[in-house]
Amino acid sequence: MTMERLQGRWMPLLAGGFALGVLVTGGSNYAWQAMQNSFVPVSCHANDAAKEWRESVHYGNPAGVAAGCADCHLPRAFVPRLLRKAKGATVEVWAHFAGTIATPGKYEARRRAMAETEWRRLRADGAQECRDCHRPEAMVDKDKREVGAMHAAAVAGGQICTDCHQGVAHVAPSAAYK
Numbered sequence: 001m002t003m004e005r006l007q008g009r010w011m012p013l014l015a016g017g018f019a020l021g022v023l024v025t026g027g028s029n030y031a032w033q034a035m036q037n038s039f040v041p042v043s044c045h046a047n048d049a050a051k052e053w054r055e056s057v058h059y060g061n062p063a064g065v066a067a068g069c070a071d072c073h074l075p076r077a078f079v080p081r082l083l084r085k086a087k088g089a090t091v092e093v094w095a096h097f098a099g100t101i102a103t104p105g106k107y108e109a110r111r112r113a114m115a116e117t118e119w120r121r122l123r124a125d126g127a128q129e130c131r132d133c134h135r136p137e138a139m140v141d142k143d144k145r146e147v148g149a150m151h152a153a154a155v156a157g158g159q160i161c162t163d164c165h166q167g168v169a170h171v172a173p174s175a176a177y178k
Contacts (some may be wrong), residue, residue: 029078048107048172058169065133072129072169073118109132112173119162127160134161 052068053059058067074079078148101107101114122129136155140148154164166172 028082048101048104052170056169067133067169071133075125075128076132084121111171113172115166115173119166122162123160127162130161130165136161 053069057074060066081173095101099106101110136151139151
C-alpha cells in the first residue's frame with residue numbers, strides 16, 4: 001500500500017479520535033466545574049463533615065466569604081483535579097456504599113485516617129488549596145505582632161498550613177485516635 005492510501009484511511013480515524021478525546025475531556029472538566037458547589041459532598045456528608053463545615057469559619061465569617069468543599073479538597077489544575085476525582089469516584093464512593101462511615105461511631109473511628117490522608121495530600125502539593133485563598137506572607141495581626149514572624153518562619157522551614165492549623169473546617173482528630 002502506498003503512504004497516500006494509508007493516510008486516506010487512518011487520518012480521518014485519527015482526527016475523529018482526537019476530536020472525541022477533546023470533547024470527552026472538555027465535557028468532563030465542564031461537568032466537574034459545574035459540580036464545584038458543595039451540593040454533591042453535602043448530600044452524602046450532611047450529618048458529619050458538612051455539619052462541621054457549616055459551623056466553621058470557612059463557612060461563615062465576618063468577611064462573608066465561604067469556602068466550599070471543592071475549594072479545599074480538590075486541586076484547581078485540571079490533571080490533578082482529574083486524578084483526585086478518579087480517586088473519589090472509586091475509593092470514597094465505594095466506602096460510602098460499603099457503609100464505612102455510615103454511623104457517627106464509624107465516622108469517628110475513621111476520622112484520624114481520613115484526616116491523615118488529606119494532610120498527606122496537602123503536604124504533597126505544599127497546601128496549594130490553602131494558598132489559593134490565603135497568602136502566608138500576608139498573615140499579620142496588628143494586635144499580635146508575632147503572627148507575621150511565625151508564618152514567615154513556618155514557610156521558610158518548609159511547613160504547610162495544616163502543620164499548625166488542623167480542625168479549621170472540620171473537627172480535628174483528638175490525640176485519642178493516634
